[in-house]
Amino acid sequence: MNCGMQQSVREMGLCLALACGLGLDQAVEARPLKIVTSFVPAYCFAANAAGDLATVENLLPADVDPHDYQLAPRDLVKLGEADVVVVNGLSLEGWLNKAIESAGGRHFPRVVQLAGGLSAKELIYDADAPWAQHAEFHPAMESRFANPHLWLDPQLAEHAMTNICRALQEADPANAAAYARNTGAYVLRLQKLDEDIRAAAASFTRRDIVTDHNAFPYFARRYGLNVVGVVEEVDEVPPSPKQLARLERAMQAKRITVIFTSPPTPPREASQIASDLGITVATLNTIEIGPLKGSTYEDEMRQNLRVLETNLR
Ligand SMILES: [Zn+2]
Numbered sequence: 001m002n003c004g005m006q007q008s009v010r011e012m013g014l015c016l017a018l019a020c021g022l023g024l025d026q027a028v029e030a031r032p033l034k035i036v037t038s039f040v041p042a043y044c045f046a047a048n049a050a051g052d053l054a055t056v057e058n059l060l061p062a063d064v065d066p067h068d069y070q071l072a073p074r075d076l077v078k079l080g081e082a083d084v085v086v087v088n089g090l091s092l093e094g095w096l097n098k099a100i101e102s103a104g105g106r107h108f109p110r111v112v113q114l115a116g117g118l119s120a121k122e123l124i125y126d127a128d129a130p131w132a133q134h135a136e137f138h139p140a141m142e143s144r145f146a147n148p149h150l151w152l153d154p155q156l157a158e159h160a161m162t163n164i165c166r167a168l169q170e171a172d173p174a175n176a177a178a179y180a181r182n183t184g185a186y187v188l189r190l191q192k193l194d195e196d197i198r199a200a201a202a203s204f205t206r207r208d209i210v211t212d213h214n215a216f217p218y219f220a221r222r223y224g225l226n227v228v229g230v231v232e233e234v235d236e237v238p239p240s241p242k243q244l245a246r247l248e249r250a251m252q253a254k255r256i257t258v259i260f261t262s263p264p265t266p267p268r269e270a271s272q273i274a275s276d277l278g279i280t281v282a283t284l285n286t287i288e289i290g291p292l293k294g295s296t297y298e299d300e301m302r303q304n305l306r307v308l309e310t311n312l313r
Contacts, residue, residue, distance in 0.1 A: 034081060035057070043058040044297035045151075049161060049164045051179075053172070057078065065264075071099055076099060079099050080103070085110065085112070086164055088113065089114060090146050114160035115148070126214055149286065153221070157190050196302075205312070208225075208226050210229050210260065211260045212262060213232045216260075225312075239267075258282050285300045
């Protein structure tokens, strides 16, 4: 090939690649890896594993709840351009199946799930919760649906980091060692977070909690808390008067003094319960929305810890 000055920039790139003994595929692959994530925790974990080796873009705007997201045509374009797509799994991103269907068998990027590889023993099923024994039947509570909120347990976040690291290494083998280093550094931070929560939880005098939706079963299991009930037994489905009355009775029996809600729009029944029982409302963030920066997960988990210390000690 003639590498003369008259050639276009694109041809020059190919020319240089060939001069270095690389084929066209590798020359194209030389651009930074493109990662698209579904929601804030996936963004934080991917950004920490990637460091400066990849671009990370969150599909959902920072203030949109992944539970009820509707896929837009522009999202299909973003997904199509990605090398790796990082999602939670466990039915949190129902829209992902639609995206894969829309691709119609054409190439779809590598998808890695935070929940990938978790055993049935590690998963929690909503229908198994003690409060669910009295819940009104709803198809979404069938036991085959595992609760998706695993990221709120730092040890399961560590598991998610392993999944992400492996996917990035497969997509970009040349930087495998760097992804392992980045992941290792962040896992140490997650382990410190886990230790700090465990140490604080050991001194809680109250262990019974009530939240606005069932987002904290993994966290509660990890740190010895007991979820007495939730306001929305099925996400986005308002409680019936009968269910509310049952929850209030359970809270009174356990002498619960606080109800935890998460931004941006807690169900109005939560403040109703607080006023009925004369108790307070405090914010325990599910981190389903939040600022798109690498530190958000840790920042919000530590803020949650401060809230729990204030309310459960
Ligand atoms: Zn949720």
